[in-house]
Amino acid sequence: MKMILVAVLAALAVTLGVAPVARAGPTVHVGPGTAYTPFPDVEGYCSIGAVGTDNAGRLVALTVGHCHQGAGNAVYKVGEAAKGPIGWETDVYSRNTDGTFTALDYAVIRLNPDVVVPSKYGDTTDAVVSTVGDASLSNVGCNHGATTGKNCGIIGKVDGIHLQNWAVMWEGDSGGPIVVGETLVGLNIGMDFGTQPTTFYGRITPILADIDAKGSYGAGFTLVQ
Numbered sequence: 001m002k003m004i005l006v007a008v009l010a011a012l013a014v015t016l017g018v019a020p021v022a023r024a025g026p027t028v029h030v031g032p033g034t035a036y037t038p039f040p041d042v043e044g045y046c047s048i049g050a051v052g053t054d055n056a057g058r059l060v061a062l063t064v065g066h067c068h069q070g071a072g073n074a075v076y077k078v079g080e081a082a083k084g085p086i087g088w089e090t091d092v093y094s095r096n097t098d099g100t101f102t103a104l105d106y107a108v109i110r111l112n113p114d115v116v117v118p119s120k121y122g123d124t125t126d127a128v129v130s131t132v133g134d135a136s137l138s139n140v141g142c143n144h145g146a147t148t149g150k151n152c153g154i155i156g157k158v159d160g161i162h163l164q165n166w167a168v169m170w171e172g173d174s175g176g177p178i179v180v181g182e183t184l185v186g187l188n189i190g191m192d193f194g195t196q197p198t199t200f201y202g203r204i205t206p207i208l209a210d211i212d213a214k215g216s217y218g219a220g221f222t223l224v225q
Contacts, residue, residue: 028083030061030111031119032127032177032184035146038073038089040081047146047176049187050129051111051118055220059111059118061087062207062218063175064187065095068107075109078146087111090217094210096189101200104161105189106207107175108218118224125150129223130182132204134158139180141165143188143201145173155180156197161206162189164197184223 030036034048046067054060074085086109093107111118120129127144135141135155141163142152153167163178163186176188178201186201211218 026113026115026117028077028080028086028115028117029119029123030077030086030116031121031123032129032179033122033125033144033146033149035078035123035172036063036075036086036109037078038069038075040076040078045078045146045172046174047144047172047188048109049175049177050132050184050223051116051120052221052223054218054222058217059087059113059116060218060221061109061111062187062221063107063109064189064202065093065105065107066098066189067175068093068095084115085112086116092211092214092217101162101189101192104207104210105202106187106211108211110217120224127177127179128182129177129179129184130225131184132208132221132223133180133183133185134203134205135163135178135180135185139185141167141178141180141185141201143167143169143173143176143178143199145169145176145188147172153197153199158203161203162186163201163203164195165199165201166197167199169199 037045049062071091094104151167153165157164
C-alpha cells in the first residue's frame with residue numbers, strides 16, 4: 001500500500017507540474033570526540049574515536065567496547081537526537097571485564113549516511129585525525145573526549161595492547177582518540193590510580209588487526225579525509 005501511494009503521489013506531481021520536495025541532506029557532524037548515546041533521554045554518554053569507511057564501503061566509527069549495549073541498538077549524537085540516529089551498534093566489539101585492563105576494548109558503530117556528515121575534525125576540540133599509527137615512549141599524546149576536552153601528557157608506557165600517559169580523562173571521554181600530532185594511536189579506555197602512568201588507552205594497531213580478523217563491519221578501516 002505504501003509503494004502504491006508513493007507512485008500515485010509522484011504521478012500527481014508530474015500531472016500538476018509540481019516539483020517534488022527535496023529531502024534535506026545529512027546535517028549531523030560526527031568526528032573524533034563526538035558525544036553519542038543509545039539512550040538520548042538518560043544522562044550518560046561516550047565519545048567517538050574516529051570515523052572512516054570499511055572495505056565494503058560502509059561508513060563506520062570506532063569507539064570503546066565497554067560502552068557497547070548490543071548489536072542493532074540505535075545511537076544518537078548528544079544534543080541532536082531529534083535529527084535521528086547517527087548509527088547502530090554492531091556485533092564487532094571487545095570489552096574488558098569491569099575494573100580490568102586485560103583485553104582489547106573497542107566497538108564498531110555502523111553510521112547512518114542519511115544523517116551523518118563524517119569528519120576527521122573534532123566537535124569541541126582541535127582534534128584532527130588524518131593517519132593511523134603507533135606511538136613511541138616520550139611522545140606527547142593528546143586525548144580528546146566529550147567531557148574534559150583536550151588533555152595532553154607524555155607517553156610513559158607502551159605495553160602490548162595498551163598505551164599509558166599522564167593526562168586527565170573522565171566519564172564520557174571513553175572511546176575518544178589519543179593522537180600524536182594528527183596520528184591516531186589509540187582509544188581512551190580509563191584511569192587506574194594504582195598504576196603509573198595513570199591513564200590507559202587501547203593501542204589502535206591491535207584494535208584494527210582484531211577488527212580485520214573478524215571480517216565484518218570495520219574491516220579494512222580507512223579514515224575519512
